[in-house]
Amino acid sequence: MDFTEYFTQVFNDYTLRTITLGTAILGAISGMLGSFAVLRKQSLLGDAISHASLPGIALAFLLTGIKSTDVLLAGALISGLIGTYWIRGIVKNTHLKSDTALGLILSVFFGAGILLLTFIQKMPDANQAGLDTYLFGQAATLVESDVWLMSLVTGVSLFLVMLFWKEFKLNLFDADFAHSLGFNTKFLDLLISSLIVIAIVLGLQTVGVILMSAMLLAPAAAARQWTHKLGAMVILSGIFGALSGIVGTAFSASGDNLSTGPVIVLVAACFVLLSFIFAPGRGLLFRELRYRKNRNDLEMNKTLAFMYNIAKGHENISHPHSVRILNNFRGYTRKSLKKLIDKEYIRVYNNMWSLTDKGFRQAVNMYNQSEDSYE
Amino acid sequence: MSSAQIEIQLIATLVAVACAIPGTFLVLRKMAMISDAISHSILPGLVVGFFLTQDLNSPLLILLAAASGLITVILVEFIQKTGLVKEDTAIGLVFPVLFSIGVILIAKNANDVHLDIDAVLLGEIAFAPFDRILIDGMDYGPKSLWVIGSILLLTIILLLLYFKELKLSTFDEQLATTLGFSPVIIHYGLMSVASVTTVGAFDAVGAVLVVALMIAPAATAYLLTTDLKKMLVLAVLFGCAGAIGGYWLAHYLDASIAGSITTVLGAFFLLAYLFAPGRGMLSVSYKQKRQEKEVHLLTFLLHLQNHEETSERHIKHLNEHINWHRVKARSVVNLALKNNMIVIEDGVISLTPKGSEFTRQAIEFIMSGKSSAIEEMKKKFFLFRG
Known part of the structure; x- marks a missing residue:
């Protein structure tokens, strides 16, 4: 299938349209929220959270026996949040540094997830097939209801970000000042981290546990090179993310045997590379x-x-x-x-x-x- | 136990020890996430190596994969030096890209490469005893045992040879530079060892779980000691215990060995996190409580010293005057009584000579900005701590 064929197909073929729409929305939301992660110097938190959500997926299936996306993602959300707060607890309460906390939670949770997944696989009558798509993601499994869920979550996140825009911005660049003005910085931290966790969990089905962090970082790192304004950066990052999703899906649909997740990541990486070199002002050129x-x-x-x-x-x-x-x-x-x-x-x-x-x-x-x- | 079981446990233990040694230094040098990056980005090197050698245990493949781990380190440092993004963003950008390239290479050549992506990621140590070295019909044991054994031997030799340099450059890079050691060489040396170990270990425990074997034992040990040698020994011990404990957990659950080794290591960390003497959550919150109570005690004694009039020092008026709850007030008064710092006569509290001496010295330290000296002083005055 070549590209012109692909573009006619996008408008006619139901599956392709769903997948393209899904990856575009995912790219947009993770790009926008990723800006905050990058600016808060929490770039690797996304990596840790996405790995940490794996045991949640397995446990959700183990406890409910249901393989619907919503249930599994709810499990992922809970275990992602537990991972996030444990990382914070380690950094706050011990002398271990954040990199150790991140690496530890990431690998230990992931290991526990693998343990549970293999345990489930060997259970006699469980219909477990498909759980391991969460490792690498499989955009092809996206159905219309998933896209609706994504749009809904994206809409709510967007609304919250706009509602607390001023507070987020202040908290981002001068947390002490925000605190002294009487803003509840703890609540703001919690809110933005939760939004980031939600975005990551949404992406698990499409790009998978391992590559999701790149979806969060790459568009934001690219957008950062073009502007010094937070608003512009968030919007640009959303656009880069959405474009990576669309172009990545197109490439993987037109080539054979190309899984969508890695291709999307590579497209996003191209945006980063181009921005690093050609962005006026900051760019290397x-x-x-x-x-x-x-x-x-x-x-x-x-x-x-x-x-x-x-x-x-x-x-x-x-x-x-x-x-x-x-x-x-x-x-x-x-x-x-x-x-x-x-x-x-x-x-x-x-x-x-x-x-x-x-x-x-x-x-x-x-x-x-x-x-x-x-x- | 069958001989295969013993061999699996032996391989797991060697892998754990080989990972724990570089892991300790990575944790101390705040580079734990680099090991995560390396473990993911060895994938393209592995695939290319596999094209050339068709053998997962070939030394050439290990070198190629380790080289792609080193390329990651260099790339991260290069991006970081441009100043366009922070270090953590640089790490987060580089390894997913290399990993993606690896995944696509595997998918594109699925017919030629008998390399299962799940196996690369998760490892399958259970199959390790089946791939044996046979020379002239003689059985020399599993291949991966030899591979990881030689890597471990190399690591130990390098550790013994360069222990002093490693220690110095880890804790005081400037001093190391002034003394003429090159931190750059030591840095890349450590990164090379970490890369080679990751490659050697991946086929036993998989790329992601290597990270757990590197970081978790070291982090657990770091909660228990701050002495480098003790930390190394503890990390190695935790690694071994995790490997053997994990094997039997997996045996019992009939699940992934690598996953359960990691889970056991995570459990060790959780225990240390909660109960480590001096640094664990319990001991920290106990110390905080005690500190709080002792500060209250000092405030209370100061209040007594400042007020000659009996109305201010009446036991019934305590909650009114310093605004404390009844329970808290009682525990503070009891502590003061036990330490002979106050006496109560007809419901009126007065300082004993010891109490007023303690208060006087405390004020002096506070006024001269040496509040930390109060901790030392407490040891002299207190019979019972809060």
Whole structure:
């Protein structure tokens, strides 16, 4: 199936439409909430939570015997929340650092989940097939009711984020200040963490326990490079997330044997890579260009200063000097000389250079500035 | 016990020990999550290695996979150095990408690669005894026993050779640099050992659970001691106990061995988290309660010292004057009485000479900003603690 075929199919084929819609909504919500996780420096919390939700899925099935998405996700939510609060408890109450707490809860909960899953698999009459799709996720299992559930949760989360926007923003950037103004920072922390846990749990079915954290991080990390404003970042991150979902689904539907989760993650990673390189301001490309320009300017100014020091000893500042004496000076390059000529700071004639009035004034100014800055 | 059972337990124990040693240093260096990243991102290296060798136990495959673990570390550090995102975000970005590439490589070549993604992720130690080394018809034991055994031996040799350097660079990187050790070499050395161990262990316990074997014993040990050598020994012991206990739990439940080893290790941590002397939750909350009561005691004594008039010092007026509940007031008064700091005559409380001396010294320490010295002083004055 090629791409044009794919796009006609999206509008006609029920399954494909459901899956595309589902991954798009998932990308959008996890991208938006992921912005908060990234800015709170809790990027890896998502990884820990998604792993920690596995025993909940297994236990929910073990206790109820029902394999419906809602029940399993409720179990995942509970065990994800327990994991989150235990991580906080460890960091708060012991001298263990957050990375240890995260790694510990992540692996131990995951291990317990595996234990339960294998235990269930060996039970004689359990219809357990399909539980292990939660490891890697299987977008193909999405049905319309799942998409409705996703839309509902996304709508509620969006509403809450907008309702508490000001408070979240303040708490994010200056928690102490928010606390001193009388905001209930504990409640705000709890609310935003719970929303993040919910977003992660929603994604388990589609991209799975192991890759869900990337859905949270990658769009936010990409969006962060384009803007310094929280609002813009959240919106952009949502868009990146949704696009990753749509494009990823398209790729995996058009190639054979490509599981959706990993493809979506790779598409999101491409967004990150492009943003790292091409984002204006922060991006690596523009930063390199800026460095180069600064370096050239610095070399030019150094050369001008050297010339000024020679010229100021003469009565006539425009007295010509040999270009050769510049060779003793390390900052001198042909490029900076050419730049000085272009800016009409110097004139070069017969391999002799002389300062212009303009160049002299510029050099004097430069000195004044640098002396000012030392004071 | 059959010989296969003994072999499985032996392999599990060796894996646990081999993981616990680098794990201890990872926990101390606040790099626990790096092990998570490494364990996921060895996957593409593994797949490529498997293409070339068709043997999960081949040394070339182990080296290739370990190299892709090291690439993760380097990539994370590179991204972090650009300053575009924080370190944790860099970790969280790199490993899912490499893992995804691995998963796609496996799926794309499902027909050529007899590599089960579940096996990579979860491991199947139960099958380890079936893959044996046979030379000239002689049986030299399971292959993975040899693999993990040599990795463990290497780890122990490196640990003994570079213990001093590791210790110094873990606790004081600047001093290590000034003394001429290169923290960079030690850092990458440790990362290489962690990568190789992860690869060696993955086929026994799976990629994710290696993380548990590295972190959980070390974290449990760290709750019990702050001495590096003791911590190493404890971590190794917890690892062994978890491996053997986990095996029998799995045997009993007929479930995944790796999963139950992890669960047992988690249970160890939970026990230490709750009951560790000095650092566990129980002992911390006990200490906090005691501290609180002793602060109340001091406030109470100060109140007594400040008021000459009997009306302020009457036992009936305590709740009124310092606003305490009856129960709390009684426990504080009892503590003061037991320590001979007050006497009660006709319902009026007065300080004893010892009580006023304690209060005087306490005020002095508080005024001079040396509040922590009060803890020392308490030991001198208190017969009974709160």
